[in-house]
Each structure stands twice: as structure tokens, then as C-alpha cells.
Amino acid sequence: MPDELIFEAEYKGWKAEKKESLDAKNEKEASAILFEINQICVEKSFELCEPDIDLKKIESIASASNSASRKDLLAACKSKEFYHLAESYYLHCICRKK
């Protein structure tokens, strides 16, 4: 089996595909490809939680301030069980700014 990375996804009109041979690649090059796939997965996983958390509202909280109250984030959730997803997306937005 050759050294390679394959990521394929198709779901409700969304398609992503990444195929790279790693045969002649060093570890840093392999790392860079892994992080490309990572970024796709992280962004899409948040997007798929959109019915449960209001991403736009959280983005606006994150762009307005470097701190967020539980009340603000709860207001961006369909119900309180999704609160931790809202926290993670808020941290994701803050870390993107760094």
C-alpha cells in the first residue's frame, strides 16, 4: 500500500476531495496536507451544527468582544444542550483572530 492521504466527502450538495501521494513527501509536507483536511473538517462540522447554534450570532459576539457571557451564548443556542458547541465556536472565532 503506497503512502498517501485520501479525504472524500459528499453530503447534501457539499463535496470535498483531497488525494495526495506521500511517497516523496517529508513529515512537514505531510503535516501541511493533514492540516488542510483538518481545516475543512473543523469548518464543516461547525456548519452542520448550524440548526442548533446560530453561527452568525456567535461570530458577532466574538468580533465585538474578547469575552462572552453564558447568557449571550445561550441566546445563540436552540436549547441549552448545545451550549458547549456554542462555546467551542466562540473559541474558534477568537483563536482565528490570534
Add this chain to the structure above:
Amino acid sequence: MVECVAFSAKYKDWISIKKMLVHPDTGQGEVAFMLAGIAATTAKKGYQFAGIDIVSLNARAEKTFKSSGGKKGFANAITALAKIDSSGLDGISKSYLIDAVLEQFGCSARITQEAMAEIYPHLKITKPRGRFSKK
């Protein structure tokens, strides 16, 4: 093409295969759960292959955690993020440090399978195959 999410990797002695077929009754949460698993694997291996000094970055993360009061939680994590000393670090090391600091506080800037499994208890985290020592 059948709808699916599939990741396979082979590099040196590392092999990882994750695949799910999407059926009409597959929920968005299940797809997000799968993507979260792939994200965790690609981050872990990506950092490992990047050649960064993980031991010293973990020590910096622990120091940040302790100097911020040593209490877990979202509010404390936000305060600590502002205090992170990333001087002299390249982009990938800085990114690892932020992830490591958040982990100290029990937080994450990405969706984790653990968080999704709390919301959707039918989602099960696959344990790695193989035999492990009892240590």
C-alpha cells in the same frame, strides 16, 4: 456517487481509516461527529509530523493554566487566552500551544466527538483497535 465521508491515511508506520456511508436517515449531527473524529486525528498527527517541541509547549500550556488560577472552565480559558506567551514561536507551535492551553481548561476550539456524544448518546466513539498494555 453514494454520499459518504471517508478518510484514509498511510504514512510510514501510521495507518488510519475512517469511513461512513450517509443514508437517508443519517442526521447532520452524525456527519458532524464523523468530521470531528477526522479533525482530531488530522490535528494530532499533523502536530506530530510538524516537528514542533510538543513537550516544551505542553509545559508552557500547563504553566499558563496554573498562573491563571488552575481552575477549569470557559471563562477562565478566555482570560488565559489573552495571557498566552507565544513569543518566539512559529505559527504551528503557536497554534498547538493555544489548543494545549484550551485543553488544560477542558475546552476546545473545535467540535469534539465527546461533546457530540453528550448531545447524541447514540453516537459512540470508536476505540482504537489492537491490544494495549494494562499500564
